Ligand SMILES: Cc1cc2nc3c(=O)[nH]c(=O)nc-3n(C[C@H](O)[C@H](O)[C@H](O)COP(=O)(O)OP(=O)(O)OC[C@H]3O[C@@H](n4cnc5c(N)ncnc54)[C@H](O)[C@@H]3O)c2cc1C
């Protein structure tokens with residue numbers, strides 16, 4: 071057999087020229103973006119948009135493809151727990167503070183500064199430079215939320231390409247990553263833009279109550295239905311059907327994952343831009359306790375808030391008491407938690423902080439997954455060597471190994487079915503499967519201890 | 530009441546402690562180890578070095594686990610066993626009494642008396658301390674030599690390569706891991722090792738190690754007479770039971786390992802031994818007296834616990850299984866597959882063209898009963914193979930239901946059709962596929978995956 075010859079010099083783990091070029095080009099794009107954001111004179115005109123877009127897309131893709139394609143296909147999380155950006159070093163803190171600061175400014179202050187100048191017909195430069203794209207899609211000028219959506223989508227797409235390269239040995243990851251990229255690009259970006267262009271109501275097909283709580287708020291529903299727009303009924307019906315029919319049905323058949331790691335934009339960003347931070351999720355039992363308290367409290371909060379708003383709207387029973395409740399929810403949960411903390415804290419607490427501790431949609435899906443679903447992660451007999459890769463890389467902070475090493479199938483409410491535990495396992499122990507509901511969480515392999523004896527052991 | 534003392538907080542000792550605790554909620558249990566404060570997964574050492582995990586991540590239980598399950602821990606080295614007074618003596622002289630003593634002291638790397646084997650920069654890879662040493666030796670290193678082509682050797686090569694350190698890998702055998710896997714699989718692994726830029730030298734051995742002016746390793750010379758410059762030498766020519774101190778400091782009967790009966794009793798009363806360091810006087814059929822792998826330590830821990838807690842059980846480990854990963858290629862085996870088929874055995878082998886994917890099923894010539902399987906690059910279900918092997922299923926039936934054993938993630942390419950076609954091409958007894966992949970289909974193989982408890 072003729073063997074291919076390979077150099078015996080191993081690849082240099084440091085950045086090579088191509089990676090450096092990629093990073094530099096990306097840097098130019100980001101600098102232009104910041105200049106526009108801070109209203110610098112030079113950053114106006116459409117050349118800025120195209121240069122910025124080119125810099126971010128070409129630089130980002132060059133860097134990430136080079137980084138992953140220079141290694142053979144497989145799991146190579148080299149240095150991830152030591153790198154300053156991904157291991158909460160100085161770089162991680164810096165990144166966390168920048169993103170959090172950016173989000174805070176953008177969510178709470180940017181809009182206002184735009185408004186105060188609105189009298190003079192002033193529009194922030196950042197929106198101006200996005201006009202070409204906005205005109206193309208929506209036939210109108212950009213506003214700050216269009217800019218936000220566009221940036222979010224670009225992040226998911228570029229980092230999605232990175233994820234495709236990183237996990238190219240795993241077909242599950244390839245199909246899933248394509249799905250989240252498609253859902254963000256098509257459903258969360260193109261569809262709403264087209265609807266606007268056609269003078270139809272605002273429509274985000276991949277978000278519904280309780281995550282998109284506004285979808286069931288009486289004022290929104292009323293404006294929607296009385297708008298006279300031809301697709302208003304469809305948009306309303308879609309929301310209702312997704313919440314009441316599709317959610318339980320799909321979760322029964324496939325588990326929570328159909329939404330959280332195939333469709334949702336928050337999950338989409340976490341599994342693309344956030345992928346390098348997944349190991350930062352806290353695996354302790356204490357964190358699990360906090361998670362359960364928080365996520366179900368927020369679910370109760372959103373239910374009570376929705377009910378109060380409706381009572382006020384229909385019967386005026388509460389004398390407007392629902393207004394402050396709704397405001398608090400919108401500020402604390404809708405903006406601060408899901409936006410600012412949810413993304414800003416990626417480099418500090420991992421990529422799924424919002425999904426794990428906050429999202430009411432995840433709470434509902436999780437309950438269905440736990441009590442009535444065909445989904446589980448099967449453990450392969452007694453093959454586990456307790457290495458800990460699965461637990462380390464579980465973005466939801468599930469101690470997967472605890473189950474795997476005692477041969478127990480995993481049926482946790484919080485599992486979003488990202489499949490990374492199965493991908494990183496060096497011994498082929500874990501598989502995400504849909505099967506008969508009766509036999510979930512059974513012990514597929516037993517040493518000697520009976521299930522009863524196992525229960526005596528405290529986690 | 531004197532505690533049950535377990536020496537060694539590896540997988541064997543810790544499993545024994547946990548299983549005793551499940552059977553007896555009161556008896557005091559003390560686990561002693563000199564290596565680390567808490568149990569960690571030795572198999573994960575490489576991932577710490579490569580920066581996939583921190584040391585903390587390799588500890589399977591949170592620190593509160595031990596207290597809550599009333600398992601006492603002590604960090605100390607044990608030096609002597611005084612069985613007349615049912616006690617052990619620690620380094621520093623402290624004496625502790627036991628009701629039962631379990632020796633689960635693991636292995637230590639083999640050294641074969643190579644000249645220069647104790648120079649700074651020369652090391653094995655077994656303990657946390659070895660890892661710390663490698664971390665030091667790797668600073669500024671350009672090239673390393675690894676001597677011994679087993680599983681730890683290839684892990685060490687992978688570790689060093691990720692730091693950009695070149696590796697010359699000396700493997701005595703003609704084929705890689707040739708004492709365990711057949712030639713076709715070995716060739717594939719060798720190709721893959723080359724793909725990872727390792728200077729693999731098959732059929733060559735370490736002869737001597739030499740120091741430079743600074744007293745540290747500067748180069749080695751191979752049996753073939755070649756000189757290789759290096760600042761690290763990894764000795765990975767297997768492991769042996771870590772029992773030198775037991776030979777000196779006790780009357781426990783030993784051979785290569787600590788001799789035990791099939792209840793894991795040593796020659797001394799209330800003294801037991803399990804895991805890498807134990808040597809069975811009469812191993813179960815088809816098994817070796819010392820099996821230094823993770824799974825065996827875990828099983829033996831469970832058996833010794835039952836035996837100590839008054840539920841005597843003869844050691845019955847069931848079918849042999851094992852798994853490993855060679856750089857990016859996963860490997861699983863169930864049953865026995867020797868490098869060459871045994872008497873009366875035939876072998877069926879298939880390899881995906883241009884891919885690192887193979888399957889080999891060995892079966893008996895007379896009744897076609899399967900005896901073992903090797904899979905590389907495909908994951909297979911443990912329980913399904915356990916059932917097929919213990920039922921002595923015919924290879925033709927196994928092939929027709931093969932997808933039922935497939936444990937790859939969803940959407941992965943499946944090769945059962947090609948595998949069956951390959952069989953049908955070479956054999957007169959034709960096979961058709963009857964079962965698909967997935968949990969629902971697997972249940973069609975009439976295998977009860979789930980043990981009712
Ligand atoms: C790098 C590496 C990778 C491996 N990968 C795999 C794999 O993938 N699959 C697999 O099946 N097996 C693997 N193995 C083998 C597996 O790890 C061992 O079989 C298993 O850990 C042995 O467990 P044990 O409990 O018998 O002993 P150990 O884990 O060695 O535990 C013994 C403990 O006792 C302590 N001790 C010894 N003497 C004393 C004393 N006098 N006083 C106090 N403490 C003492 C030791 O310090 C040690 O902590 C690997 C081994 C290594 C080194």
Ligand code: SF4
Pocket residue numbers: 453454455456457458459460461470471474475494495496497498499500
């Ligand atoms: S990654 Fe696999 S082998 Fe490692 S602890 Fe998890 S299930 Fe076990």
Ligand code: SF4
Pocket residue numbers: 447463464465466467468470484485486487488489490491492
């Ligand atoms: S358990 Fe596995 S599939 Fe579920 S969230 Fe964690 S890593 Fe993803």
